[in-house]
Amino acid sequence: MAILKKQSKVSDEIPSASMxxxxxxxxxxxLVTTVFPKDRGLPIVLPEEQEEVEISQRNILHITINPDGTVGVRRGDSQNESFHRPHQIQQVWRTEVAQNPNLIAGVRTHPDAAHRYMIQVLDGLQMANAERISLQMGEG
Amino acid sequence: MALKGGGGLQRKSKASDQIPSSSLxxxxxxxxxxxxxxxVFRTESDRPIEWPEAEATQQIDETRDNIMYIWIERNGDIWINDRLVPLDVVSELVAPRWVESGRRLRISLRADAEAPYRYVDAVQRQIQQAGAIYVVFATDLERRMMRERR
Structure with missing residues (x-):
């Protein structure tokens, strides 16, 4: 019977021409939807709450950031404050830490000072490999 | 001598003049x-802020799931996950994410370069209150050229 032997005209292969x-x-x-992630910045570790450590004034370098972007630097055991631009902090820190390797940076930013100045100071400290940095807000 | 097709002057080049398309x-x-x-598909949109620049900028060494973004605008508005949130809610939003991540959560603080520090400090306190300790101040990489010009 002819009907049984009729061959199917449909190909059994997946068409690859449009692949x-x-x-x-x-x-x-x-290409259009790709967005490369921009997850970068300056990392810091905040102290846990109620974690306060007493530090000798001798080992603190007080760095005060003013609203106009000037940065005051004063050793904990001294009364003399010197003023710098934020990008000079790297050099200042290197000089100070050479004299006292246990130095801690106490960064105190004025509440009205722009975030940019704090970042510039933090950048300088991190570039100079400062590891112990304390961030505080000054009094307005 | 039988010259085919005019001799050497009309010799055809064997190199094809078509760009091969078989490897396209x-x-x-x-x-x-x-x-x-x-x-990576975006889960939240960016806020229009001016990025602060820093030379020491480094990549956050954590998976995207363990990074939380907090935006601080120039006027002190705080945005988390495309929503404007009041300051005192920040710790309530951070705390569950901190626990969920198994104390690995990194908080990317994306503050406008011109935002007064009081807002940044207030958010930091909220983060501390939630128990989280790893904060990254989001910055753009600063080119050395620009620094020298300053």
């Missing part, structure tokens, strides 16, 4:  | 795979 087109379509989709 | 699909697939692997 490249599909790939291009997907490629364009991913 | 392979290249497309390669690029496709690259973009598929590197794509």
């Amino acid at each position: 490249a087109d599909i790939a291009f379509l997907l490629l364009i989709f991913f | 699909a392979d290249i497309a697939f390669l690029l496709l795979i690259f973009f598929m692997v590197t794509t």
Whole structure:
């Protein structure tokens, strides 16, 4: 009987001619939607709450950031304050830490000072490999 | 001497003058795979802030799931996950994420360069109150050239 032997005209292979087109379509989709993550910055570790450590004034370098961007630097055991620009802090820290390796940076920022100045000072300290940094807010 | 087709002057070049297109699909697939692997879909949109710049800027060494973004605008507005939130709610939002992450959560503090420090400090206190300790001040990498010009 002829009906039983009739062969199917449908191909049993997946058509591959449009594969490249599909790939291009997907490629364009991913090209357009891709956003490379921008997860970077200056890391710090905050002290846990109620974690207060008494430090000798001798080992503190008080760094005061004023609203106009000037930075006052004073050793804990001294009354003399010198003024600098934020990007000079790296050099200041290197000089001070050479004299006292146990030095801690106590950064006190005025509440009205721009965040940018605090970042510039923190940047300088981190560039100079300062590890012990305390961030506080000064009195307005 | 029988010269074929006019001799050496009319010799045809064997190099094809067409760009080979047989490898086109392979290249497309390669690029496709690259973009598929590197794509991270955005879960929240960026706030319009001026990024502070720092030379010591480094990549956050943590998976994206363990990074929480807190935006601080110039006027002190705080945005978390595309929502404007009041200051005292920040610790309530941070605390569960800190526990969930198994004390690994990194908080990316994206404050405007011109934002007064009082707002940044207030948010830091909220983070401390929530128990989280790892904070990253989000910055753009500063080019040395720009610093020298300053």
